[in-house]
Amino acid sequence: MATRDYLFFLCATAALFILSGCVAKDPLPQGKVYPSTSINVPFISPRQDLCGSTSIQMVAQYWQANRNYSPKLSLQELDQRTLLPLKGGTLQVELVSTARANGLIAYPLEPNFDALLSELSAHHPVIVLINRSYSWYPMWHYIPVNGYDTTRKEFLTHFSDQPNEPIGIKTFAELWKRSEYWGVVLLPPGEIPASATSKKFLRSVYELEKVGMVEEAIRSYQSALMRWPEDSDIHFILGNSYSRVDRLSEAEESYRRFLLRNPNHPLALNNLALLLSKTGRKTEGLALLDNAVSKDPEVQKMLRETREEILKK
Amino acid sequence: MQISKLIVSSVLSVTLFAQVSWGQIASTELVLGSPSAVSSEAKVSQFVAREDVAKAFEEMGVDPKTVELKLASLSDDEINSIASNIDTLPAGGDGGSIIGAIVFIFIVLLITDILGLTKVFNFTRSVR
Numbered sequence: 523m524a525t526r527d528y529l530f531f532l533c534a535t536a537a538l539f540i541l542s543g544c545v546a547k548d549p550l551p552q553g554k555v556y557p558s559t560s561i562n563v564p565f566i567s568p569r570q571d572l573c574g575s576t577s578i579q580m581v582a583q584y585w586q587a588n589r590n591y592s593p594k595l596s597l598q599e600l601d602q603r604t605l606l607p608l609k610g611g612t613l614q615v616e617l618v619s620t621a622r623a624n625g626l627i628a629y630p631l632e633p634n635f636d637a638l639l640s641e642l643s644a645h646h647p648v649i650v651l652i653n654r655s656y657s658w659y660p661m662w663h664y665i666p667v668n669g670y671d672t673t674r675k676e677f678l679t680h681f682s683d684q685p686n687e688p689i690g691i692k693t694f695a696e697l698w699k700r701s702e703y704w705g706v707v708l709l710p711p712g713e714i715p716a717s718a719t720s721k722k723f724l725r726s727v728y729e730l731e732k733v734g735m736v737e738e739a740i741r742s743y744q745s746a747l748m749r750w751p752e753d754s755d756i757h758f759i760l761g762n763s764y765s766r767v768d769r770l771s772e773a774e775e776s777y778r779r780f781l782l783r784n785p786n787h788p789l790a791l792n793n794l795a796l797l798l799s800k801t802g803r804k805t806e807g808l809a810l811l812d813n814a815v816s817k818d819p820e821v822q823k824m825l826r827e828t829r830e831e832i833l834k835k
Numbered sequence: 836m837q838i839s840k841l842i843v844s845s846v847l848s849v850t851l852f853a854q855v856s857w858g859q860i861a862s863t864e865l866v867l868g869s870p871s872a873v874s875s876e877a878k879v880s881q882f883v884a885r886e887d888v889a890k891a892f893e894e895m896g897v898d899p900k901t902v903e904l905k906l907a908s909l910s911d912d913e914i915n916s917i918a919s920n921i922d923t924l925p926a927g928g929d930g931g932s933i934i935g936a937i938v939f940i941f942i943v944l945l946i947t948d949i950l951g952l953t954k955v956f957n958f959t960r961s962v963r
Contacts, residue, residue: 570928571928571929572928573927574927602901602904603901603904603905606892607896608895609895610926610928611927611928612926613917613921613925613926614924614925614927615909615917618913619905619908619910620908622908651927652927653925654929659939662926662927662929663929664927701925721867721868725867733907755866758866759867762860762863765860789861789865789866790861792859792860793861796860821861824859824861828859831859
């Protein structure tokens with residue numbers, strides 16, 4: 523009797539899984555038309571536990587062939603940085619940080635099909651995290667998505683040992699849903715994601731700057747300025763980056779452009795004052811500080827210290 | 836434990852030094868609206884989080900030198916996002932799924948053996 527119950531339970535569960543696979547609706551946003559795309563991403567054969575590293579390598583090679591970009595890490599270094607031996611894989615943050623160490627901007631994809639298809643249309647390959655199995659027996663896997671076929675409703679991916687393996691959109695949706703639609707766009711400096719918003723993109727670039735790739739970051743900030751000319755914050759950010767690599771006249775110009783739109787901004791006045799005193803214009807710098815007012819005690823402290831430092835020189 | 840502490844302190848000293856050499860310049864972070872750890876309390880909790888992650892990496896079989904590399908490239912936000920739940924986070928790595936599939940089939944057959952629906956293995960005794 524008990525056996526029959528078990529059997530019933532097994533069949534019912536199986537039926538539930540099969541049915542839930544069948545009733546999946548078309549996950550694409552309604553009313554939008556996306557063109558078929560096929561991005562020529564080089565294929566690398568899979569290796570046990572190293573799909574994170576391999577995915578980065580494939581996308582990096584694509585950009586190396588198509589843009590002025592050269593990877594900073596070898597395949598061995600990518601392997602070493604991405605692998606957690608006892609976990610048999612790569613954490614999402616590690617994929618992101620390793621791609622960055624390789625000189626790429628890692629832009630977190632909005633978790634939806636619209637963002638994914640927009641990037642593919644712009645010929646930006648996207649790395650997504652999927653679960654090949656169910657949540658009770660997870661098999662996490664990173665794959666580069668290289669294209670979409672509108673008529674067949676299939677994504678093209680370097681899924682396993684075949685290049686450009688097609689995956690039907692419904693299956694893809696099931697697998698991708700299990701990672702809450704996690705994906706990342708890896709781009710060379712100067713390139714901007716099709717689905718990007720200005721602040722989120724600037725933050726991704728700043729992450730690259732923080733690990734020491736200032737010149738690369740500057741190239742991306744410059745592109746950002748072309749794409750979002752109305753965002754004056756980019757001038758401030760550029761001013762800081764130029765200062766960091768001693769491109770002082772460009773830094774000065776950037777701060778001044780920012781101040782044209784935000785004349786009393788205490789942070790920009792502070793930074794420009796320091797720059798002026800560094801280039802022998804102490805009086806002008808101190809005069810700028812007179813215009814800098816803030817209610818924030820932290821900022822007040824910063825302004826005071828800057829004044830003291832300039833006076834000391 | 837000792838090693839992870841050493842690594843964290845060396846990484847931390849590098850970051851602190853970098854901040855000092857920047858002088859009073861207002862950082863980009865202030866404009867991007869994601870200010871990093873400024874208060875001393877936040878700095879301490881950041882230190883602890885880094886130490887936790889370093890320890891977890893070592894326990895997952897990463898050699899100390901690589902732990903240092905990994906930590907240096909992770910931002911404070913990224914460290915915070917994994918510090919408390921690193922064991923349960925997904926780690927994509929499935930290049931060869933054959934072993935996984937074999938294990939899976941083994942378990943299924945084991946269950947069906949126990950249920951008396953199959954007799955694949957010699958060591959199982961059916962409940963029937």
